[in-house]
Amino acid sequence: MAASEEASRPFAGLSDVSISEDIPVEGDISVPVGPSRRDDEFSTLDEPVKDTIMRDLRAVGNKFIHVLYPKRSSALLRDWDLWGPLLLCVTLALLLQGGAADHEDQGGPQFAEVFVIVWFGSIIITLNSKLLGGTISFFQSLCVLGYCIMPLTVAMVVCRIVLLVSSGVIIFAVRLVVVMASFGWSTFASTAFLADSQPPNRKALVVYPVFLFYFVIAWMVLTYSP
Amino acid sequence: MASKNDPFQFQEFDEAGDLLEANRDATTISIDDEDVKPQKQSTATGFSSEADTEDPLANDDQAELLSGQKKSPSFWSFEYYQRFFDIETHHVKERIIGSMMPWPRKNFINVYLRRNPDLYGPFWICTTLVFATAISGNISNFLAHKGNRDYKYTPEFRKVTIAATIIFSYAWLVPLAVWGFLLWRNNKMVNLVSYAFMEIVCVYGYSLSIYIPAVVLWILPFNWLSWCTIVVALCLSGSVLVLTFWPAVRDDHPRVMIAFLSVIVLLNILLAVGCKTYFFTIPGNKTVTPTNSTT
Numbered sequence: 452m453a454a455s456e457e458a459s460r461p462f463a464g465l466s467d468v469s470i471s472e473d474i475p476v477e478g479d480i481s482v483p484v485g486p487s488r489r490d491d492e493f494s495t496l497d498e499p500v501k502d503t504i505m506r507d508l509r510a511v512g513n514k515f516i517h518v519l520y521p522k523r524s525s526a527l528l529r530d531w532d533l534w535g536p537l538l539l540c541v542t543l544a545l546l547l548q549g550g551a552a553d554h555e556d557q558g559g560p561q562f563a564e565v566f567v568i569v570w571f572g573s574i575i576i577t578l579n580s581k582l583l584g585g586t587i588s589f590f591q592s593l594c595v596l597g598y599c600i601m602p603l604t605v606a607m608v609v610c611r612i613v614l615l616v617s618s619g620v621i622i623f624a625v626r627l628v629v630v631m632a633s634f635g636w637s638t639f640a641s642t643a644f645l646a647d648s649q650p651p652n653r654k655a656l657v658v659y660p661v662f663l664f665y666f667v668i669a670w671m672v673l674t675y676s677p
Numbered sequence: 678m679a680s681k682n683d684p685f686q687f688q689e690f691d692e693a694g695d696l697l698e699a700n701r702d703a704t705t706i707s708i709d710d711e712d713v714k715p716q717k718q719s720t721a722t723g724f725s726s727e728a729d730t731e732d733p734l735a736n737d738d739q740a741e742l743l744s745g746q747k748k749s750p751s752f753w754s755f756e757y758y759q760r761f762f763d764i765e766t767h768h769v770k771e772r773i774i775g776s777m778m779p780w781p782r783k784n785f786i787n788v789y790l791r792r793n794p795d796l797y798g799p800f801w802i803c804t805t806l807v808f809a810t811a812i813s814g815n816i817s818n819f820l821a822h823k824g825n826r827d828y829k830y831t832p833e834f835r836k837v838t839i840a841a842t843i844i845f846s847y848a849w850l851v852p853l854a855v856w857g858f859l860l861w862r863n864n865k866m867v868n869l870v871s872y873a874f875m876e877i878v879c880v881y882g883y884s885l886s887i888y889i890p891a892v893v894l895w896i897l898p899f900n901w902l903s904w905c906t907i908v909v910a911l912c913l914s915g916s917v918l919v920l921t922f923w924p925a926v927r928d929d930h931p932r933v934m935i936a937f938l939s940v941i942v943l944l945n946i947l948l949a950v951g952c953k954t955y956f957f958t959i960p961g962n963k964t965v966t967p968t969n970s971t972t
Binding site for chain 1: 684755758759761762764765766767769797801804805808812815829830831832834
């Protein structure tokens with residue numbers, strides 16, 4: 452039927468419209484790409500090695516400063532890197548060696564144990580935070596937790612220097628104060644970065660494992676005995 | 678159905694099926710098609726099971742949604758574990774307090790868990806207990822040997838791994854055994870009360886929370902205080918466990934019931950006393966002060 456044919460071809464009336472051949476239709480479909488300009492911006496193959504290393508070192512140093520003065524800035528979160536945490540973990544593990552060396556079994560933590568505690572602890576805390584519905588990404592959280600070990604590493608350096616002098620009760624009190632201050636600083640710095648990514652009714656659930664993590668590391672720093 | 682000559686005039690269209698009666702193979706989509714909803718839900722839950730995609734009727738999905746049952750995501754997906762962390766701070770607080778104060782008619786699982794077991798509590802309570810035990814044991818050893826000139830302080834880091842092994846196996850293997858036992862008894866006789874594995878893990882995890890302050894109190898070198906706290910902690914956590922599992926075996930054979938409950942209590946006692954004797958030096962057993970040796 453003509454009516455149903457018409458209905459199934461609603462634009463049938465346009466079939467006799469055609470483009471006049473007088474109008475020139477031409478153009479270029481290809482998108483102009485500036486290859487040389489792009490390579491200059493993103494390729495780092497041609498720069499001297501010193502520049503590459505200095506860029507990373509500057510980024511790491513920048514983050515150290517952000518940990519020292521923890522404001523709610525997103526610099527630590529945006530460009531995460533794991534160089535700083537690795538450096539801090541290796542330094543801490545090395546400094547924790549050489550204590551109570553006469554008892555193999557009952558001594559301090561071995562190098563691998565410090566590594567395991569720091570990295571697996573960070574991974575478990577990150578998983579915990581993500582399972583509770585956090586919006587922070589996996590590596591960002593690892594980056595923050597790793598960088599915030601810095602005050603405790605500084606405390607470890609101070610403790611070792613102080614222990615070179617003597618190892619009496621007063622020295623222990625000094626170490627205790629230094630370690631407690633750096634533990635508080637670490638916890639405060641990392642919660643300043645991490646707490647914002649959680650819903651408010653679960654903040655304490657996320658902060659407590661961080662507290663436990665730095666407490667264990669602080670305990671390892673405090674009980675180091677030469 | 679009106680058809681006008683002007684194709685740009687708005688027309689009322691009937692259902693898509695009627696329009697294409699001539700062509701049955703054409704696919705049609707109508708706007709209030711409710712297949713969109715289960716599609717969205719199955720992508721939200723990640724790897725959904727096969728039953729989702731083959732469910733053609735939207736009404737079944739809506740009924741399931743309304744009844745509160747969610748489609749269970751796969752065991753290997755992240756979302757599977759996310760539903761065990763669906764709790765808030767005050768829930769955890771209530772559960773910890775509830776595990777420390779057993780009440781005769783209140784079953785921990787029914788009152789506090791309410792079909793929402795969580796893995797947060799058991800895991801972090803166990804971890805805290807591991808480190809609390811190791812650290813407190815270290816401090817109490819140091820205090821017990823304080824006057825002794827021959828004693829050299831060591832951090833005893835090995836004990837952390839030993840404590841972790843003991844406590845985590847208690848918190849995970851014993852619930853597995855209990856769950857298996859209850860499953861076996863449920864096969865033999867009909868029981869109204871049955872607990873899921875996660876709920877049993879949850880009860881055991883939260884029942885360990887009383888030991889954290891107990892372990893800290895064991896640092897103080899008073900023998901009577903240590904044994905007092907052991908007895909109190911054992912009573913509280915043991916009774917929470919017994920009150921929880923009592924409804925599950927109440928209808929069973931009396932001997933089986935008594936054996937089961939006493940095994941639960943016995944394992945609890947074993948854990949507490951074992952931790953106390955292994956990690957903590959009992960003060961008074963060692964000659965700590967020089968004056969003792971001279972007399």
